[in-house]
Amino acid sequence: MPAITVPPGVEGLASLTELPDATWLDRWDRIFLPVAQKDRLLDYVLFSLRHRGRVSQVGLPIHGLIVLSGPPGTGKTTLAGGVADQAARTLDDGPLLFVDIDPHVFPSQMLGESQRAVARLFERTLPDLASRGRPVVVLLDEVEALAVSRNRASLETNPVDVHRATDAVLSGVDRVARAWPNVTFIATTNYRAGVDAAFLSRADLIEEIATPGPEAIRSILADTLIELSEGAAHDEAALSRVAASCAEFGLDARQVRKLVLRAVCSRRELALHPETIQVADVAEALRSEQEAGALPVPAGP
Ligand SMILES: Nc1ncnc2c1ncn2[C@@H]1O[C@H](COP(=O)(O)OP(=O)(O)O)[C@@H](O)[C@H]1O
Ligand SMILES: [Mg+2]
Incomplete structure (x- = not known):
């Protein structure tokens, strides 16, 4: 199934794909990691997509966010797509929408702009996609570029804007996760220390992806x-x-x-x-x- 064309004027979306897609099987089958780790990841995504809307946030606080953390070149980005494709196959109830966010378009923008762009993504673009009623997996790839640690950002040239953008990501993930239980976020990072602590603390699961033995x-x-x-x-x-x-x-x-x-x-x-x-x-x-x-x-x- 071909990738869906991203509507013009929608910033921050790298691609939209309906899954399962036969060409995505490799992203799961040919990424070699401990079987237990891949199973855990798939089980989490299945549970989150199927049951998150039914459980009380007090009884079982589940945020709908998983973080894959580890060195570059260990398969995090590939596996995020692979696990979504596997989940679509296992659930087998119609297409799942895979949304790839491109975080690098945001922080480079002018003062105040990146915060507004992030807010638009979480307030308009993602709710629009989620309201189609399909299960949605949102990939926040290299999230250290999006949810920049506010501690570290104080040294940067444009700290106020970066802080605001990070705040917008945190409240955006919160809002989308609360309003849309059909959405599950998968974030990846090569640099965990650069990711805001409050973002990490929201994760239901943080999987450390290791360099292969x-x-x-x-x-x-x-x-x-x-x-x-x-x-x-x-x-x-x-x-x-x-x-x-x-x-x-x-x-x-x-x-x-x-x-x-x-x-x-x-x-x-x-x-x-x-x-x-x-x-x-x-x-x-x-x-x-x-x-x-x-x-x-x-x-x-
Ligand atoms: N664990 C792995 N097993 C097999 N191949 C891998 C693995 N990790 C990475 N690769 C290879 O490297 C490519 C890039 O991996 P990628 O998912 O971009 O890594 P990361 O996001 O961790 O930097 C993959 O398409 C694959 O060819
Ligand atoms: Mg990657």
């Missing part, structure tokens, strides 16, 4: 190789060795996949016939990255 890296490498050479058998022991080295260097999941790309682009015949790639090519790419000083020094014991 050797086992996860092994799965990611194998999955990336399958992308290029479906069905080809790869040297299992060699795969484990490369995965262990990647983990020692502290590569994040995105860097692991890019390492395979580096390997493909390192030789003309591989660039032309990537299906012939071997684990040894990836090991070689890691070695040359290391020699070029492009990798962090491995953490000591």
Whole structure:
């Protein structure tokens, strides 16, 4: 299903998509994280979308906000879409609306403007979308740009405006969450210390998404190789060795996949016939990255 066109003049919406969408399955299936963590995330979104409107806010205070926090390149943004797609499949009662907010359009604006833009988003745009009666998942990606910590912002050049914008986000999330139980917010952050404490305290769940360990890296490498050479058998022991080295260097999941790309682009015949790639090519790419000083020094014991 194609993404819905964002109406002109609506600021702050990066995209609108109706889910489930077959092309979004990868965003869940090919993001490797502990199974229990993915389950917890999906269960939360299912409960929130289906039951939040029925429970008393006193009996079970649930805000409709989950935060995915962790280093860049660990799958937070991708997984936010993936979990929404899975929820749409599981609920199976018509399309779910996935709303991707682009936080970077706000703080750069003139004094007072960002606060007004945030207010418009929460007072008009999101209620309009929610009033269609469908379940809605709103992604507040890189929320540190939107709900800037008021402590830290006091050092910035434009603190008053930033404070007001943060206030507008907090009251906006509160208002939308209260008035529209069909809406669930998923926020991501690469920099938890930069997110306002009051925003974090509203979260029903904060999931720490970690840099992958050797086992996860092994799965990611194998999955990336399958992308290029479906069905080809790869040297299992060699795969484990490369995965262990990647983990020692502290590569994040995105860097692991890019390492395979580096390997493909390192030789003309591989660039032309990537299906012939071997684990040894990836090991070689890691070695040359290391020699070029492009990798962090491995953490000591
Ligand atoms: N845990 C993971 N497992 C597999 N691939 C991943 C994982 N995390 C990231 N990736 C790869 O990196 C890409 C970018 O991830 P992204 O969701 O933007 O990370 P983040 O939002 O945490 O910075 C993904 O599309 C995927 O190819
Ligand atoms: Mg991201």
